[in-house]
Amino acid sequence: MVSNNLTIVPAATVTDYQVPLLAGMALAAALVAPFVVYPIFLMNVLCFALFACAFNLLMGFAGILSFGHAAFFGGAAYVSAHCAKELGLPAELSLVAGMASGAILGAVFGWVAIRRQGIYFGMITMGLAQIVYFIALQAQFTGGEDGIQGVPRRSMLPFINLENDRTMYFFVLVVFLLGFVAILRTVNSPFGHLLKAIRENEPRAASLGYDVDRFKFLAFVLSATLSGLAGALKAIAFQLATLTDVEFFMSGEVVLMTLIGGVGTIIGPIVGAGILIAMQTYLAEFGTWVKAVQGAIFIICVLAFRKGLIGEFAALMERRAKRAGR
């Protein structure tokens, strides 16, 4: 029985000197972007890009499918919104609190779900996330259907005025980059390589003496923590935490973002988040049909583009490089 056999893209095909170049270009684009594009839209993309990258750390590098990541994202959004609004904490500390809530929830989910593999893991995390959803729906501090609104944007540092959208954008960009670097660092660490080994062949990794469940658990908690950071960031940037963030549909959305961009690629989830958020922003007038289109993209991705956009592109470049080499 196959358990972990996702279509994963081979290692990056860009050559070493190209990486800093491309990263520099991307960074330059990110710095110029808020003067060209609506900063609110960009913040939305960055928050979801961080969420998708955190999810990809689990699905792409550890080969684990979670269908309950909305719980970490939305749960942390509530926690940080509560901290910022009711407890009067500055944005930075609220983010830390949200992250911590993601870590704790992740530890609980991981402890329960790690007993089963593959598809069961997805179903169990889905059930656990539903508990968080119902708590968010019924608890006092979450504000029920209204959510928590009017969350203040207040930085610890007096010279940063987060009330300004552009300043807020750069704040979001910095947090995103911190999270992204943490993921990069994890993926390229010995721990990251071990995760890939588990993904490729779990029994073999276990037979080599690694405590497979412990590493999977750690990957899960790490992914939940960073998803929490993304959710907290979104709550601060948009001054709002609602049921939408914790809903079951959000868990599916992050899977789709990762799948469109490319499971197991470094920048795929960012691209996927950008595409999906752009679709939701600019096709909003079509209402419910956007979800139909998303569903159709899901189907097409699974049937024809399992490597995702970045993955297919990388595979194409590799084929060309091979042909040129011959």
Add this chain to the structure above:
Amino acid sequence: MIPILNIPTDVLLGQLLLGLINGSFYAILSLGLSVIFGLLNIINFTHGAQYMMGAFVSWMLLTYFGIGYWPALLISPVVVGITGVILERFILRRIYDIDHIYGFLLTYGVALVIESIFRGQYGVSGQPYRAPALLSGVIDLDFMVLPIYRLWVVAASIAVCAGTWLIIEKTRLGSYLRAATERPVLVRAFGVNVPRMIMITYGFGVALAAFAGVLAAPLYQVSSIMGSNLMVVVFAVVVIGGMGSIGGSIVAGFGLGILEGLTKVFYPPGSNLVVFVAMILILTLRPAGLFGKAR
């Protein structure tokens, strides 16, 4: 009237019946999932949407063609079952040899498309659907009042579950099915058309979901979102019962429905959560589910 733990007996029995009804739907839906999973190795995420379609088709039959409940009980599962067969033949068949996770994602995508189409056409508000005259009304049992339709739902679902169990465990067709679940290649070598069997099995599982949808139509409002929330609960039921176990789905379905009903009596806010809490407990004690085999 003897109160039990300060709860009047009629309230307790009323909630038990409601729990049994929810359990009927859980049982039929998780049974369909198990049948499909057994042969296709796919967790059919579209199941909730197909349940919704079952209810909608019977509503359409009544609204557009004036065809009532009894014919709909047969026509609707057949129609939705055929859409299932088409889905299997042209889409699902392509992904059998890749990781099961993709089947899950693919059927999730199909569910999104179907639900959005129905939402686009009919909105999220429910359409009322009346129970047939024969099944309306109540039986007054002196200590409590029993709506006939609810009794019918429980009876019909027990009959369908028992019938499915008998077909799979006791008939020749069922023995082919079980054999193909274990060793598809070998069964194929004996001259059984396994791909066709898979197609029919999927259609049958989908028809079960649609049947549950027709049963649900007079009880709940027929709406585009009626399946999606139910689905998450049914997945938990399946995890508890043990995936692929026919008996397990039926027992877990009814059992959890009753548990939910009882929770509504003793601790109402917990009734939404109790199934998931039960899932956590079962997983810590028996990771493979109550009736599942560890694999």
